Amino acid sequence: xxxxxxxxxxxxxxxxxxxxxxxxxxxxxxxxxxxxxxxxxxxxxxxxxxxxxxxxxxxxxxxxxxxxxxxxxxxxxxxxxxxxxxxxxxxxxxxxxxxxxxxxxxxxxxxxxxxxxxxxxxxxxxxxxxxxxxxxxxxxxxxxxxxxxxxxxxxxxxxxxxxxxxxxxxxxxxxxxxxxxxxxxxxxxxxxxxxxxxxxxxxxxxxxxxxxxxxxxxxxxxxxxxxxxxxxxxxxxxxxxxxxxxxxxxxxxxxxxxxxxxxxxxxxxxxxxxxxxxxxxxxxxxxxxxxxxxxxxxxxxxxxxxxxxxxxxxxxxxxxxxxxxxxxxxxxxxxxxxxxxxxxxxxxxxxxxxxxxxxxxxxxxxxxxxxxxxxxxxxxxxxxxxxxxxxxxxxxxxxxxxxxxxxxxxxxxxxxxxxxxxxxxxxxxxxxxxxxxxxxxxxxxxxxxxxxxxxxxxxxxxxxxxxxxxxxxxxxxxxxxxxxxxxxxxxxxxxxxxxxxxxxxxxxxxxxxxxxx
Amino acid sequence: xxxxxxxxxxxxxxxxxxxxxxxxxxxxxxxxxxxxxxxxxxxxxxxxxxxxxxxxxxxxxxxxxxxxxxxxxxxxxxxxxxxxxxxxxxxxxxxxxxxxxxxxxxxxxxxxxxxxxxxxxxxxxxxxxxxxxxxxxxxxxxxxxxxxxxxxxxxxxxxxxxxxxxxxxxxxxxxxxx
Numbered sequence: 001x002x003x004x005x006x007x008x009x010x011x012x013x014x015x016x017x018x019x020x021x022x023x024x025x026x027x028x029x030x031x032x033x034x035x036x037x038x039x040x041x042x043x044x045x046x047x048x049x050x051x052x053x054x055x056x057x058x059x060x061x062x063x064x065x066x067x068x069x070x071x072x073x074x075x076x077x078x079x080x081x082x083x084x085x086x087x088x089x090x091x092x093x094x095x096x097x098x099x100x101x102x103x104x105x106x107x108x109x110x111x112x113x114x115x116x117x118x119x120x121x122x123x124x125x126x127x128x129x130x131x132x133x134x135x136x137x138x139x140x141x142x143x144x145x146x147x148x149x150x151x152x153x154x155x156x157x158x159x160x161x162x163x164x165x166x167x168x169x170x171x172x173x174x175x176x177x178x179x180x181x182x183x184x185x186x187x188x189x190x191x192x193x194x195x196x197x198x199x200x201x202x203x204x205x206x207x208x209x210x211x212x213x214x215x216x217x218x219x220x221x222x223x224x225x226x227x228x229x230x231x232x233x234x235x236x237x238x239x240x241x242x243x244x245x246x247x248x249x250x251x252x253x254x255x256x257x258x259x260x261x262x263x264x265x266x267x268x269x270x271x272x273x274x275x276x277x278x279x280x281x282x283x284x285x286x287x288x289x290x291x292x293x294x295x296x297x298x299x300x301x302x303x304x305x306x307x308x309x310x311x312x313x314x315x316x317x318x319x320x321x322x323x324x325x326x327x328x329x330x331x332x333x334x335x336x337x338x339x340x341x342x343x344x345x346x347x348x349x350x351x352x353x354x355x356x357x358x359x360x361x362x363x364x365x366x367x368x369x370x371x372x373x374x375x376x377x378x379x380x381x382x383x384x385x386x387x388x389x390x391x392x393x394x395x396x397x398x399x400x401x402x403x404x405x406x407x408x409x410x411x412x413x414x415x416x417x418x419x420x421x422x423x424x425x426x427x428x429x430x431x432x433x434x435x436x437x438x439x440x441x442x443x444x445x446x447x448x449x450x451x452x453x454x455x456x457x458x459x460x461x462x463x464x465x466x467x468x469x470x471x472x473x474x475x476x477x478x479x480x481x482x483x484x485x486x487x488x489x490x491x492x493x494x495x496x497x498x499x500x501x502x503x504x505x506x507x508x509x510x511x512x513x514x515x516x517x
Numbered sequence: 518x519x520x521x522x523x524x525x526x527x528x529x530x531x532x533x534x535x536x537x538x539x540x541x542x543x544x545x546x547x548x549x550x551x552x553x554x555x556x557x558x559x560x561x562x563x564x565x566x567x568x569x570x571x572x573x574x575x576x577x578x579x580x581x582x583x584x585x586x587x588x589x590x591x592x593x594x595x596x597x598x599x600x601x602x603x604x605x606x607x608x609x610x611x612x613x614x615x616x617x618x619x620x621x622x623x624x625x626x627x628x629x630x631x632x633x634x635x636x637x638x639x640x641x642x643x644x645x646x647x648x649x650x651x652x653x654x655x656x657x658x659x660x661x662x663x664x665x666x667x668x669x670x671x672x673x674x675x676x677x678x679x680x681x682x683x684x685x686x687x688x689x690x691x692x693x694x695x
Binding site for chain 2: 485517
C-alpha cells in the first residue's frame with residue numbers, strides 16, 4: 001500500500017501490508033489513532049469484511065454538504081429565473097472543483113497522504129500464507145474518525161492505542177492491532193509488521209492489473225515496502241466488483257513534494273505481491289496521481305484505470321477525495337493534474353450518481369461503508385498530486401466566510417490584517433475621505449494649518465515600524481466566547497469557526513488559544 | 518534631614534499620561550477593523566490601541582480625544598502621541614495633532630530606610646492623611662506643586678502629579694521625613 005508523506009514531513013514510512021483475500025469487500029472500520037505529528041504509520045492488514053476505512057476529512061464533508069445545500073436550494077430559484085439546470089450543475093462543478101483544489105483537497109490529501117505515507121514492511125520471517133483475517137482487534141467506535149485528528153496533536157482520540165509522538169522507526173507492530181493514521185485511515189494489523197521509514201526514492205507502484213494474490217515475502221533490508229494502501233483496489237475492482245478490498249501492497253508512498261523521490265517504483269519486492277490490501281480507498285488514487293506527477297508518461301494509464309474502475313461509492317466524499325492535490329510544493333505537473341482532476345471529478349460525479357441510484361438514501365457513514373470503500377482508495381493516490389493553490393485560498397475564504405464578515409456583529413476575528421484584506425471592498429466610509437485621498441495628500445493639507453498640529457507627514461513622526469508579519473494566510477474566522485488579556489498575555493476562547501492554516505481548512509466548534517503580544 | 522537624602526535618591530518615572538485631540542470625529546469601528554493592535558470596547562465607546570515602540574496604550578474616543586498612557590518620559594509620550602496620530606491619519610482620518618498636554622506623571626523612588634507612618638502622620642497633621650483600613654500608605658498632598666505623594670512603610674514613595682519630572686525632587690524634599 002502506498003503511503004505518502006504528510007505535508008509537513010518528507011519521511012516516508014515504508015511498510016508492508018499483508019494482503020488477504022476476501023471474497024467480499026471489507027466494510028468494517030476501526031482504528032487506532034496515531035499521533036498525527038508523526039508521519040503516519042500505517043499497518044494494514046486487512047480484511048475482515050466488516051472493516052472499512054474511511055478517510056474523508058470532516059472538513060471536506062462539511063463543505064460538500066454546504067455546497068449541496070446551497071445548490072439544492074438554488075435549484076428552484078434558478079429554474080424560476082429561467083436558467084437551465086445545466087447552469088446550476090456547472091456552477092456546482094466549478095465550485096466543487098475549485099474548493100477541492102484549494103483547501104479541501106489538502107484536507108483529503110492530508111488524510112490520504114498521512115495514511116499512505118507509510119509502508120509496512122513485513123518482518124523477514126513472515127511467510128505468506130492465506131491468512132484468514134480475523135477481526136481480532138476491537139473496533140472502536142468510528143466517531144473518533146471524525147474527530148479532527150489533525151487538530152489534536154496529541155490526543156488519543158481512539159481509545160485503544162496510540163503510538164507515542166517520539167516514535168522512532170522502525171517500529172514493530174504486533175499482529176491484531178488496528179491503527180489509524182492521522183488522516184483517519186484505518187488499518188488493521190493481522191500480521192506482525194515492521195514500519196520503517198522508506199527511502200526517499202520510494203515510489204508507489206501501480207499495479208493496475210493486480211489481483212488479490214499472496215504476498216511475497218519482502219526483502220527484509222529493503223526499506224521501501226509495498227505501499228499498503230493503494231490504488232489497486234480500484235484496479236481490482238473492475239475485475240471483481242465486490243473484490244476484496246485489498247490495496248496493492250507495492251505502493252510505496254512517496255513524498256509528493258519532490259517528484260524526484262518518486263523514482264524507483266518498480267523495485268518493490270512486493271510488487272508482485274499478490275494480495276492487495278484495501279486499507280483505505282483514498283490511498284489508491286494517491287500513488288497513481290503521484291505517479292502522474294512524477295512520471296506522467298508511464299503512469300497515467302494505471303491511474304486512469306483506477307479512476308474509472310473505482311466503483312462509485314460515496315458520492316461527494318469520494319469526489320473530494322479524488323480531487324486531492326498536493327498543494328505543498330511545486331506545481332510540477334499542475335497541468336496534468338488539473339486535467340486529471342477534472343476528469344476525476346467528472347468520473348466521480350457519474351459514480352456518485354450511480355451510487356445514488358443504487359442507494360435510496362445518501363447517508364454519510366452507512367453509505368460510505370457500503371459503497372464508498374472502493375472510492376476511498378483514490379485519496380491516497382491523489383494526495384501525491386502537487387498543485388499550487390491559485391487564488392483559491394482567499395477566494396474560498398471569501399465565498400465561504402465572506403458572509404459572516406459582513407455581519408455587523410463583532411466576530412472574533414483574529415487576524416486583523418486578513419480582515420482588512422477582506423474588507424478592502426468595503427472601504428472606510430463614515431465621513432472620512434480615505435479612499436480617494438492618499439495619505440500623503442492628507443498629511444500635506446494638515447501640515448501647516450495650526451501651530452498646534454505640526455503633524456508633518458512622516459517628517460516628525462516616524463512610521464510605525466510594524467513589520468507586516470501579519471501578512472499571513474493563516475486566518476481564523478470564528479465567534480468568541482471570551483477573550484482575555486493580562487498585560488501582554490492573551491487568552492482566547494473561541495467557538496464555531498474555520499481556521500485556514502497552512503492552506504488547509506480546519507473546522508472547529510471550540511478552540512482555546514494563548515498568545516503573547 | 519530630608520535634603521541630604523534626596524541627592525542619592527533614584528527617582529524613576531514609571532508612567533506618563535498625556536492627552537491630545539485630533540480635531541476630527543473618529544469612526545471607532547473603522548479603527549477597530551483596520552487598525553493593528555487594537556482592542557475595541559463598544560460598551561464603553563472607545564478603542565485601545567497599543568504601540569510597541571514607545572510602549573504606549575492609547576484610548577481613542579470617537580470625539581477625537583485621545584489619552585496616551587504608559588510612556589516613560591514626557592518626550593516619549595509626545596512621540597508616541599504623534600505616532601498614534603500618524604497611524605490614525607494613515608487610516609484615513611483628517612487628524613490634526615493639537616492640544617497635546619501631559620496630564621499626569623507617576624514616579625517612584627525608594628528610601629533606604631523604613632518609615633514609621635503613624636509618627637509621620639502625626640507630625641504632618643493637616644497635609645498627610647493616613648487611613649490604614651483604606652490604603653496602606655500615607656497620602657501627602659502638596660498643593661502648590663499639585664503633587665500627591667504616597668509614603669509606604671517600607672520606604673517606597675510614589676509621586677504622582679501634573680508637574681514636570683524634575684519637580685519631583687522638590688516634592689520629595691518638601692516632605693519631612695523621619
